[in-house]
Amino acid sequence: MVALGDDQLGRLADMEQRAIANRVPGLARLSRDELVQIEPHVSGVAALHSPETAVVD
Incomplete structure (x- = not known):
């Protein structure tokens, strides 16, 4: 999950708390x-990294 701007940091923090x-x-x-x-090709101000999870459709 990537926060593209400072306005998304609150939502990122909420996701982090749910993940914890x-x-x-x-989780990092x-x-x-x-x-x-x-x-290297992503741009954002912060992110959550979860190397042991995946997205499926």
Whole structure:
């Protein structure tokens, strides 16, 4: 999950709290600098990284 601007940081914090409550393994909050180290083509101000989860459709 990536917060594209400061106005989305509150929603990101809410998602982080829910993930913590659900014991999501390996969850990490990333700064902008940490984010681009993992995914250099993304731009955002902060992110949640969850390496042990996936998205399915």
